[in-house]
Amino acid sequence: MRRLPVPVRNMSARIDPRLMAEGRRTRGALYASIGLGVVAALLVIAQAVLLARVIDGVAFRHQSLAMVAPLLWGLAGLFLLRAGLSYVSEVIAFKAAGEIKTYLRQELLGHILRRGPVPAAGENSADLAGTMIEGVEALEPYFSRYVPQMALVVAVPLAILALVFPLDWISGLILLVTGPLIPVFMVFIGYRAEAINQRQWQKLLLMSSHFLDMLQGITTLKLFGRARDEIAIVARISDDYRKTTMAGVRIAFLTSAALEFFASLAIALVAVIFGVRLLHGHIDFFPAFLVLLLAPEYFVPLRGLSTHYHARMTAIAAARRIFEVLDAPAPAAVEGVVPPMAGGLEISCENLEFSYADGEKVLDGLSCVFPAGRITAVVGPSGAGKTTLARVLLGFIQPQAGHVRINGALDLAGMAAEGWWESLAWVPQNPRLFHGTIAANVRLGRPDADSAALREAARAARALDFIEALPQGFETVIGGLGQGLSGGQIQRIALARAFLKNPKLLILDEATANLDMESEALVLDAIMDLAVGRTVIMIAHRLAMAERADTVVVLQAGRVAESGTPAQLRASGGLYAAMRNAGREEAEEISCAI
Incomplete structure (x- = not known):
């Protein structure tokens, strides 16, 4: 993958607070879920007290079933109440997690749209789709399971210890010492698990990206006889993902085994000590039996934390990429709308400069004018800056220097992009x-x-x-x-879309580059009809489009090399004439070959 994982040691410390901050968007629902879950868990203590009373009364105090019937009814009522509270708690938690997922997907999509098509083109579309779907989905267990479980880990053991210590301080001391060993062990295991989950998530995105590339290029792979090679590559990537997943499963089993060992050891120790003390008459049955009932419940929240700790690791791995996308810089939104502009639009470019990330200047002091109500073709060799100029005019990117002025006064950089887009239509080389x-x-x-x-x-x-x-x-x-x-x-449907919008400005980016001669003629005729009364800028690869323009602007190395009417440029013998003659010679060679 292009992105290397950040150091695991710092990842959870940075991402956990951000995940919790996202959880606060539904804090009411999450707090309600946590509160109901805590109450349901605390009812276990009441159940244990009633059960101990029933057993003690029947076995040692010779009470009849009728005498303990109120306790049994109370026990049944607590059981039903606990089940109901647990159910409602989980439903609320899942709804809260669903709201957070919806919000994050909206934020991701909105941020990608705010960044615009140019930065998005540099991203892997399968990576972004995987982040928005599987990545956000991986956060649900974190909010619906792990976060409520964290509250139970604190509340329930403390409540049990508060009851156990007055009954038997020795058992309370055993539970107090052995309980924290489990979270400490999980923290040590967590460092290893976090690295494995991060690798697992990277491999999942790599697999998704490769699958998409293979499906999109299936024709090429078949024609070049590389389909079987791709099957082998997919099998290797899938096997790498399987191995990483199994490594994570081994860590999860190790955590569970350690938890069960400490929990079983503590419960057995409490039971043995009680057995010895009961034999010697140093303790009554009721407190001993009650503590034995509560000892397993003391470790239940810790078991739950171990079970859902993997959800935290997976969420951190997914959230890292989610926040990476959300933290990518986006242009600041410009307030307001485009003021009403009567008549046509005249566009003036003044000393435009622009460089992409590699630092090479694509536009280098470019200045030109696109007259209102006229057709202007922009031509030039590959890499001259034609497409970049179109992106600037569309408002997809901002020039690092210079200005684009509308009707001589309005600066395009100070306009709201949405308002500007309402005034124009765009027909690219490959319409979507x-x-x-x-x-x-x-x-x-x-x-x-x-x-x-x-x-x-x-x-x-x-x-x-x-x-x-x-x-x-x-x-x-x-x-x-x-x-x-x-x-x-497809191209004519895109033109119909532009006709329906009825724009003041029409920008065409090599709209006939991939068409046969018949389709090109139809599209050119439609463009000429659409151009009537509008300002039209045509990024032309084939000079057949440029020949129909009122004015031709010829670019070279990010500057205007020459401009004028097609007839003037043909007569001048400059770059346009050379391009036209080269195109004519190429057409003649093809004709002779046929």
């Missing part, structure tokens, strides 16, 4: 269609659009004919990424 109907995908930018507006947008995008030819028309369900449609059809 989501699983659902074609109508739902077209309505993405305008959910309240009626059927007439939907059909008009599809007609303008040259998509109506093929949509109506489908079995269910606009209600045809397509798969994720537009499965079931051709590249040209």
Whole structure:
């Protein structure tokens, strides 16, 4: 994995308080669950007292069943009450944990969206999906089991000791000494378990990522004959995950074995001492029997803590990645909305500079103007900064220097991103269609659009004919990424989405780069119709798009190398003319080869 685990020794100390802070969001429910659980556990003491009274009365005081019947009814009532309290406590705890999970998933998704598509593109999508689903799900046992159990570990043993010491200080001393040995041992074991759980979580994310990569590249793997190799790799990764899981299970069994050893040793010691003292008449039956009943209950919360301690380890491993995502820097939200802008939008770029994490300048003092109501094509060799310029104009990234001004006055950096996005539509090289109907995908930018507006947008995008030819028309369900449609059809649905939104600004990022000539012609015709009366910026790879523009801006090494009308640039003999001639020669070579 790309991310190395932080030192285990410091991880729980940092993450545990943050998990508890998340728990405070449902503190009322958690406190209620803990309170009910504590009351249910304390009822065990009352049950033990009544049971000891019943046995002592019948066996040694020669009382009849009728005489101890009130005690038996009380015992049955306590049993039912305890069962009811335990049930309600667990239900409340699970609901509280569910609310925390929902909140964290909302926070994760919101933070990823606030960071924007550029940082998200640098993340492993399977890693993020695994963190949002399995990672958040792994926190449920922590909040619903481990946190309430921590309260029981404190309350119940103290209550039992408070009752045992007045009855028999020797037994109380034995319990007081042996009880803390178990948490101390668990802490030592916990360091090892935490490292194993962290490795287990990393391997789970690695396995998820590899599965996703394999499924997405299954065609390539089959064609290159590498499918069997991938099966072997998946088997190896799965086996590594199995070994790590089994190592964690061994630690859990070791913890349970140590707990049972100390608990059994303490109970046996108490029983032996009582046996000797009863034989010599140094203690009465009632206190001895009551303490023997309470001694196993003294260790029950500690057993529960051992059982759910693994939940804490798993939660810490998952929470580390969750908080890593939440702590990733996100741009500060700009208050307010974009002021109303009458007419078209003129966009001016002034000395823009931008570098990615590697430090290389992608935009280096770039200055240009995109006139209102005109079509401007941005061309240039690969790596010239075309896509980065589009990201700046879309508001996905902020330039490190320079300004983007709207209509000569408004600075794009001072506008609310959501307000700016309402004014524009974006059609990328590979538009994203989501699983659902074609109508739902077209309505993405305008959910309240009626059927007439939907059909008009599809007609303008040259998509109506093929949509109506489908079995269910606009209600045809397509798969994720537009499965079931051709590249040209996907592109035209994206254009229909832009038509329906009716934007003031249209940005196209190599919208015809992957299309055949027929589809490209249809898409270009639709773009020309959509461009009427709007400011259009076309990031062009194929110069057929640039030839239809009013103005062409040619980029090279992050700067504007030249600009003008297509005819002017062809005549100037500069970079644009060279690119056009190179494209023509390439087309002629392909034609000759055919």
